[in-house]
Amino acid sequence: MPSLIERLLGGDEEAGVDLQEREDLAHDRLQTRVDGRPNVDDAGVTGVAVVNEGPDGEPVTVPIARFSLEAEEVAPGDEAVWELVEAALRALVGPFDDVYVRHYDVQFTFGDDGLFDAGECRRVAVPPEHADRLVTEPGWGVADLREALLSGHDIDDAIAPVAWGECVDYSRRNDAAVVAGAAATAAGASAAGASCAGAGGSC
Numbered sequence: 001m002p003s004l005i006e007r008l009l010g011g012d013e014e015a016g017v018d019l020q021e022r023e024d025l026a027h028d029r030l031q032t033r034v035d036g037r038p039n040v041d042d043a044g045v046t047g048v049a050v051v052n053e054g055p056d057g058e059p060v061t062v063p064i065a066r067f068s069l070e071a072e073e074v075a076p077g078d079e080a081v082w083e084l085v086e087a088a089l090r091a092l093v094g095p096f097d098d099v100y101v102r103h104y105d106v107q108f109t110f111g112d113d114g115l116f117d118a119g120e121c122r123r124v125a126v127p128p129e130h131a132d133r134l135v136t137e138p139g140w141g142v143a144d145l146r147e148a149l150l151s152g153h154d155i156d157d158a159i160a161p162v163a164w165g166e167c168v169d170y171s172r173r174n175d176a177a178v179v180a181g182a183a184a185t186a187a188g189a190s191a192a193g194a195s196c197a198g199a200g201g202s203c
Contacts, residue, residue: 049062050179069110089104090134093132104131106124126145127161149162149163
């Protein structure tokens with residue numbers, strides 16, 4: 001029997017969830033939210049990593065939103081980062097509200113030529129309970145999210161919460177696969193969701 005990841009990538013309806021449809025919806029919502037924002041060259045939901053299988057066979061996922069900042073940006077300012085993290089989460093949470101999400105990856109590339117050719121790439125990894133609280137609880141805003149992630153981020157950049165760490169290229173991991181949607185297709189890129197061609201492969 002094929003694995004869950006093989007079934008998902010093969011479009012098998014037995015998997016019970018259409019990740020690409022959800023990704024494309026989130027991508028459209030993100031485009032609407034960031035259209036016209038200064039210092040953002042491009043933005044998109046660039047992939048959904050399937051990193052495990054739950055006890056009932058459901059996919060354990062990491063939806064990935066990515067922002068390409070203007071080439072002259074050495075690094076984004078703190079306020080700009082958290083405003084964009086909020087925009088990404090408000091685009092992602094609704095389409096993935098019935099999917100098992102391990103965390104949301106919000107990635108930033110700068111000193112680059114676009115979403116998929118990063119000079120530098122950093123990420124904010126947000127646990128779903130924090131993302132849900134941001135979009136559903138009145139009075140709990142981006143400042144509260146920032147404080148929760150900063151206080152919860154320890155020395156391990158691999159496990160959410162991560163307030164500002166190196167990006168993860170899930171396409172290069174043996175224990176994960178990436179479902180690509182509109183953003184990757186439009187860019188003519190692979191389904192990496194976190195390609196770092198200009199970052200010495202360390203993304």
